Amino acid sequence: MLKKFGTLLRKRILLVLFLSFAVGILVTVVGNKTIEYTSTDQFCASCHVHPHVFTSWKLSTHYDNKGGIQVHCVDCHLPPKGQGYLLEKTKLGLWDAYQFLTKDSSAFNWEAKRTVEQAPHFTFKASCVKCHANLFPLTLKKEGQDAHLYYSQNEATLECTNCHLNVGHYDPNAKHASNSDFGKGSGANKIVYTEATKVEKFANFTEKIPGSTISFNMITIPGGKFKIGSPETEPYRRPDEGPVKEVEISQFYMAEVEVTWNEFLVFYSQTAREGRTSDVKSNPAAGEVDAISGPTPPYGQPDQNWGLGNRPAITMRYATAETYCKWLSKITGKKYRLPTETEWEYACRAGTQTPYFFPGDPKKYSKDRIMNKIFGADTTNIDRYAIYSGNSMAKTQKPDAVKPNPFGLKNMLGNVAEFCADWYSPDAYSDLSDGIKDPKGPESGTEKVIRGGSFKSDPTEVRCAARDYTQDQAWMKTDPQIPKSIWWYSDCNMVGFRVVCELDETTGK
Numbered sequence: 439m440l441k442k443f444g445t446l447l448r449k450r451i452l453l454v455l456f457l458s459f460a461v462g463i464l465v466t467v468v469g470n471k472t473i474e475y476t477s478t479d480q481f482c483a484s485c486h487v488h489p490h491v492f493t494s495w496k497l498s499t500h501y502d503n504k505g506g507i508q509v510h511c512v513d514c515h516l517p518p519k520g521q522g523y524l525l526e527k528t529k530l531g532l533w534d535a536y537q538f539l540t541k542d543s544s545a546f547n548w549e550a551k552r553t554v555e556q557a558p559h560f561t562f563k564a565s566c567v568k569c570h571a572n573l574f575p576l577t578l579k580k581e582g583q584d585a586h587l588y589y590s591q592n593e594a595t596l597e598c599t600n601c602h603l604n605v606g607h608y609d610p611n612a613k614h615a616s617n618s619d620f621g622k623g624s625g626a627n628k629i630v631y632t633e634a635t636k637v638e639k640f641a642n643f644t645e646k647i648p649g650s651t652i653s654f655n656m657i658t659i660p661g662g663k664f665k666i667g668s669p670e671t672e673p674y675r676r677p678d679e680g681p682v683k684e685v686e687i688s689q690f691y692m693a694e695v696e697v698t699w700n701e702f703l704v705f706y707s708q709t710a711r712e713g714r715t716s717d718v719k720s721n722p723a724a725g726e727v728d729a730i731s732g733p734t735p736p737y738g739q740p741d742q743n744w745g746l747g748n749r750p751a752i753t754m755r756y757a758t759a760e761t762y763c764k765w766l767s768k769i770t771g772k773k774y775r776l777p778t779e780t781e782w783e784y785a786c787r788a789g790t791q792t793p794y795f796f797p798g799d800p801k802k803y804s805k806d807r808i809m810n811k812i813f814g815a816d817t818t819n820i821d822r823y824a825i826y827s828g829n830s831m832a833k834t835q836k837p838d839a840v841k842p843n844p845f846g847l848k849n850m851l852g853n854v855a856e857f858c859a860d861w862y863s864p865d866a867y868s869d870l871s872d873g874i875k876d877p878k879g880p881e882s883g884t885e886k887v888i889r890g891g892s893f894k895s896d897p898t899e900v901r902c903a904a905r906d907y908t909q910d911q912a913w914m915k916t917d918p919q920i921p922k923s924i925w926w927y928s929d930c931n932m933v934g935f936r937v938v939c940e941l942d943e944t945t946g947k
Contacts, residue, residue, distance in 0.1 A: 550832030585918030
């Protein structure tokens with residue numbers, strides 16, 4: 439009896455083992471087939487329906503190249519097998535399914551996803567290195583060797599996509615090389631104005647740039663006293679915004695808007711080191727400022743292909759902005775410069791002492807506030823006066839997109855952050871004496887003050903008192919040139935500048 443029971447038990451165990459083995463084989467086969475199928479380009483295309491995905495891939499060097507090698511979606515957008523492939527595939531699949539079922543793909547800002555900042559969220563450096571194991575092939579040009587040498591020395595802080603952003607999805611407007619054609623055809627060399635505007639009294643005026651067709655508005659900023667910084671009770675206040683001190687400011691002029699590409703390209707065409715026309719007869723202004731050396735050609739497209747014209751000029755370094763002011767002073771006979779930090783905040787506040795120069799509560803605007811995430815924030819008012827992360831579409835906008843502050847200045851908050859003349863110090867206000875007149879900030883430092891926030895900023899970062907500073911090394915880390923440009927930032931597209939003009943005998947004093 440026991441023997442019979444034992445035989446029956448063994449048969450059942452063998453049957454269970456056989457069935458388990460068969461099920462295991464079936465699951466493995468089906469699982470592998472599922473993984474293979476969901477890793478095909480065709481399957482990816484069933485969810486990823488955004489406009490550029492397949493067309494731009496087939497136009498790229500990852501699809502059409504001399505070697506006939508095709509790089510597929512998962513080769514870039516998942517890590518190599520054995521390096522977290524299945525985990526990332528599962529996470530990405532669940533996220534894609536959620537997005538596909540709950541979101542409207544036509545409402546996405548796909549252009550904003552194709553940026554250097556966003557690329558590391560969708561691509562894997564390990565996948566790039568798996569295929570491109572040799573960074574110094576025999577066919578690599580000198581410029582490429584320099585760039586790859588720099589990468590190998592700074593691999594921990596750099597991504598392959600910093601330089602090769604569009605290698606997998608072709609962008610006809612992208613340029614990753616020295617841009618000697620930048621600014622050509624802009625009309626900057628056309629001459630209408632032969633002399634600058636004469637100013638006889640302290641009043642708003644339109645400055646004419648000699649040797650061009652370009653002009654810009656200067657606004658009178660009356661002198662007075664105000665309290666710089668923010669009180670400790672202000673929402674989202676940071677320690678470097680205090681202590682609050684009373685400061686007296688002399689009257690001056692400030693540009694109505696940030697320096698536009700129209701204005702900057704006149705400077706560039708008249709002073710740039712390459713392609714400059716020094717024929718005084720055809721362009722007298724260029725001959726007059728020949729002693730001022732301007733920027734070398736940029737690397738890539740400084741305007742990010744967002745457009746030139748009246749959009750604010752961006753990606754230039756602090757020294758470039760200073761040189762622009764020297765050039766503008768020489769060509770107009772006036773004293774143009776960058777504003778001090780106290781002048782900037784005084785002009786921004788325009789007589790107000792609230793977080794913004796318009797009615798608004800930072801807590802009700804912030805995207806990080808739970809209630810705002812659940813119910814949404816009413817940003818109607820801030821949208822009228824500032825270009826920030828909530829309404830910018832991830833790029834700069836033209837000045838007429840917003841209303842001016844009480845002094846008549848536009849984009850003091852948002853659009854692009856603005857250089858100030860001061861060195862940055864977190865305790866700069868501690869060194870100010872109450873009642874001090876026209877302070878100029880610390881005598882030395884390593885970074886310069888920038889103010890106003892930008893199109894990337896949260897509403898809490900575009901408050902009148904919010905302070906920030908340049909990050910000169912970080913903003914140059916992906917410049918592949920040796921030596922790096924002294925004129926153009928490679929990793930900063932959210933800083934520009936605004937000029938002020940001193941009051942003297944040439945400006946109505």
